[in-house]
Amino acid sequence: MDNRNFQLGNQWSTVYYPVKPSGFGVLILGDERHFVDEEASFWNQNAGKREILSNLREAGYTLFTSNLYGKHWGSPKAVLLAAMLYEIVMKNEILNPKIHILAEGMGALAALKLAEELKGKIRSIVLINPILSLKYHMEQEREHIFFYKKVLGEIAEAHEVDRGTVEREIKEESLPEFDFGAPIRIFHILTGGRAYKNARACKNLLSTLQQKPPITETYMLPEKAGQLGMEIARFMSRHEKVL
Template identity: 55%
Template sequence: MENRNFQMDTQWNIVYYPEKPTGFGILIIGDERHFVDESKSFWTQNEGKCTVLDQLKEKGYTIFSSNLFGRNWGSENAVELAGRLYQYIMRSEILNRKIHILAEGMGALVAIKLMEKMKESIRSVILLNPILSLKYHLEQEKEHKFFYKKLLRELTCAYQEDQKVLESTIFNLEDNINLDFGIPVKIIHVLAGGKSYNQSKQYQQILDSSKFNPTYILPEKKPQLGKICINFFTHHESIL
């Protein structure tokens, strides 16, 4: 069986099985384009992501992911479901209880909250082109009227709050990005003309610190992404 799709709290989830499992698991938290349905997922449909998926499976990783209510923007509902998915996977699969997380774009907002809530259960985290500050992301989009309105609609749907109240709440947030939970973190940026890596001043300080030492990849080097992830993950598997 290559993969298994199942529902939890109306959301589709998927487990990708390796031929020779090592007992280590990876939770993938996707970006804005991410989806999981009853038969497929973004990571099986997108050629580049499928290559990374295959490389991780060849290394023996059992990988799991969820639709997480679509464009969740780090909502508590998405964080709670990700935590429940972890518990379900631990009951149904034979895996080491400390998992890796691979989060992309918007998915980093969920990953950071999981790092805070589940730090004892997380082995290491890779953040790929992460959005770490919802406040800064909203401020950036304000320059683009159409996309700003679209983002506000998505946020209103994700957080189930009045649009004006939510907008005010986000803009009044402290831009306090905390990645220091005692969990190894690697930040990877694919330099493809996006602005996700050009974020707040505090985020720039994180990037400049030796602790997180980001990796930058040119678009033509994207096939190396799987290898970079594997090297980082395996480096943190010596202690079970």
Template identity: 45%
Template sequence: MSLNQRFFQMGGQWNAVHVPEKPNGFGCLIIGDTNHFVDEHNSLWLQHIGRNKIVEEILKCGYTLFYSNLYGAHWGSGQSVLMAKQLYHIIMKQEILNDKIHIIAEGMGALTAMQLMEELKEKIRAVAFINPCMDIKAQLEQEKDRKFFYKKVKNEIAKAYNVPVKELEEYQDLPELCQFQHCSLPVKIWQTTTNFTFDPNLHCKRYEELRSKNHSPVTVTYHLVEKRYSYGPSICQFFKKYEQEL
């Protein structure tokens, strides 16, 4: 597919916009996982064969896609939320789109997405999560058993939140899962049953329980790892359900 795409810098971060051949008037913000990147002419969502397949399928359905480098491994930091909001406002000025957008968030991108769901709730239609990380403290605790990974994750989180590593365990301002229990926006989660970085028992199952308790259930679908890049059409079907009201 020939893509109408452009890359631009904002606040020291590279951003990308992909405009479909036949736009349907709706936009979708993508928030990537720890390995996500955007530079002046490429991104993980273009470079990685599986993710590129998802992008192409969603473009084929008419969605304008946009995303930011978001400081690399941001772990849901305040600056990643602020940058995502700024990107939303810029795109709304530059593109002819309905001002209520969809979100796709993969892995730790969910930490930023859940905060946007609180702060931009009137401007969000539906949210698709792929293998999400939703509880940063639970993830840190689990990583303690794997010393090398624990050190890496701890360093990344400390850097993202601008906190000295040795003070991270006492740091009080990491987002907590319970903060997001009153959200009622439509959510669907695509979760692989094996080969996941973020254990669904710690993340999507807890979020599912939290939302059920508050009478705004979410849908979770489990997939074999081989199917993990065939979500494009089902994400589009999910989004279409929430486009009746402009």
């Protein structure tokens, strides 16, 4: 797979090049297992993610991603680094300035904040099993106190505050407004109990929105996940009519 790895903000980043470039770019924001180092990334080592990468490269997309400090939980410094990555890629690659965002799990937290920062520069957003709100997510984790404490510690470390402060801020968190003018496609891959609970949490959150943006939810069984890359490419291509 043709790619270029480089460091930005002491974090490794990579650009994956298509076989026949279409001129459109996709920023990938990964979940808790996501990583990028000097030689590889989770998305080119994991079979399922590698297939999505392959499908999108075959569709002509230039894809780029960063390590983003590991388990970032949508932290301000991760969002800032993602914005810096966008600027660097735009300067060094021949791409349309309006990009697609592809995010999984906790990557959605950064994606929604970044879309607000880059308003007008986002063409579409695709979310896979997303965490849309720390508040909603931690309410689910309370059922399992061990995981709740573990995740709370990760969030506190990522946001560089103490546990008490982050717990208070999560309880007072306002819900995302999705006010950035880009269509959103959410894929729920129903792999087990946690995935079903997360899908319900997303649906409940979206039902609270007063002015609902163009959001489409799709539910997929694991055996159909092999079609995900092509489904994502088709969705993105529908939002490339206006350059």
